[in-house]
Amino acid sequence: MAKTVLITGCSSGFGLASARLFGERGWNVVATMRDTAKAAHLESTDTTLVTRLDVEDHYSIDLAIAAGIERFGVIDALVNNAGYGLFAIFEGVSRQAIQRQFDVNLFGMMDVTRAILPHFRKNRAGTIVNMSSGAGVFAAPMASAYSASKFAVEGFSEALSYELAALGIRVKLIEPGGAPSTGFVTRSGTEGSVVPIDADYYPFLEHISQIYGGMAGGADPDAIQKVAAAVFEAATDGLDRLRYVPTEDVRPLLDARRQTSEEQYEAVVRGLFSSPDPAKPAHRSIFT
Template structure:
């Protein structure tokens, strides 16, 4: 039987590339986005259903799942990809801005997952793949809110996997590094109102701006395709593997976070992120 996957956030970037890959590999794809009328990129054929799903709107979540099941008979896998990054000095971010970051990146993931679990339980089968980030493992300055949201996704996914392990449902994480070609950073900068910055932060911001500008040149140019391939592997390798790191740009920091002592790790990241005297 042809398998079916539901993917959130498919209007561009990782989501669009993943939808294209699964469709090319013969899967049925439920490609969801907030505004499908504005995108014709995924009109690929009869095995692709493009429909609306806004992770902040519970009615659209339920409707997209029901429409997908009505079209293809069942859903076998879910990719929680929709998200955005709020990059700013924390002090300047309003409570509303913080709340929206978590509404999309955390509560949206939870709401879509909760909505599909009865279907997966009834089938005694399903795979949930949550898209995290290197910033969900390493705290990045100017990304404290984004990092916090992805740290939450990491903990949620790991714990949820234990709850669902006896029900035939597997839960996995894909942890990309930098991916400038997705348009994610440009899109993130347009989300919400500008965030004010106190002048006391200016010296640090100047340092971080130069640092991140240099890092951008070292990001993986093939990140989008590598992430889509990692998602496909996670959906099809029939393993209980939890984490997939598709790009090498973030790997040294993640290896240090997970493999070094706390003192070694702090020496490393402070040497990178803090201005040196």
């Protein structure tokens, strides 16, 4: 029998690409999103169920899981992909905006996971694939709320993997870099644009915009396909492996974080984001 995956955030980007890839590989797919009117690139078929799931709405979570089980009999894997990024100067970000960042990126992921665990426990099988980020391993300016939420996803997923191992349930983390073509960057920019900024930050913002401009230019053009492939690998390889890094653009900082001393890591990051030396070019990037 074909296996079944439930994926959140399938209206675009990594979620949409993952839904398509699982379908191409013979899986049944429960493709979920907040607004099914945005499912222009997906439609319900004999092997694909497009249905509503808003990670901030507990009722919709329960309904989507029940609908998937009713249609396909069993759900074998969950991909917690839904999320967005709030990128802004922290001082200007309201508590409400930060709360929503965590509600979507962390608490919503936890709620979907909690809701499906009884089904996985009953079957003594299941794989949970959580979408993290390079920014969940290293931190960067303007990403304090986003990094905090993804750092939490990392800790939650690792701890959960130990809790569930004896029940035959695996937990995996995907740590991608940037992917400008997903629409994530556009949404992130919109979120940040409404945050008030004090003039004291203007010199820093001018500098950091140049840094991030260089990074965007070095983002992996095939990131969407590579992330989808990593999600599929994590869900199907049967290994007790926790972390997957699908794109090379974040590898330098991931290696600095995990393979060097704290002092060396901090030197790399401070060197990347510190105020520019007038004698050096303004644009710098970890990708070149």
